[in-house]
Amino acid sequence: MEGTEKEALAEDLRLFRIWSRASRALFGNIGRDIESHGLSPDNFMILELLYNKGPQPIQKISERLSIPSGSITYVIDKLEKKGYAERRQSQEDRRTSNVVLTEAGSALFDDIFPKHAAMISRNLSVATPEEKRALAELLKRIGMHAAALGEDRDG
Secondary structure (H helix, E strand, O other), X not given: OOHHHHHHHHHHHHHHHHHHHHHHHHHHHHHHHHHHOOOOXXXXXXXXXXXHHOOEEHHHHHHHHOOOHHHHHHHHHHHHHHOOEEEEEOOOOOOOEEEEXXXXXXXXXXXXXXXXXXXXXXXXXXXXXXXXXXXXXXXXXXXXXXXXXXXXXXX
8 A cells, every 4th residue: 555545545535534533522412402402312303303304204204214114113212202292094095094293293382492402503513504504515425426326235
């Protein structure tokens, strides 16, 4: 391996370590914030989806949030027991159930979502708006490239 290849490899490994540590710190803070509201990460993700996008079919929630189909029923059952969500039969397709945010779930999110968003913003406040836009574009490119590499390997 030539000198410039070794340098590039060392820089890639350094970037990966920094990115990994930063992600762990950020997601640790987010996880603690979610738990402080008495919710699991899966509960929070589902409630946030329903809060921002409205009623959703169970299968779509499972796919969109990468929650296995065997687990999604259990998680939604928990949300129903807490009174935050309920299943309703779809008017368009009677074979499908939609998960709907209840009044209690909506009130909960009206209270906690602004605080949660502000906590995320505090964690990212060290970067300027321009840096955030550049980082978002870069992470998007890296993610798409990594996904394509994974598909190549799987195929």
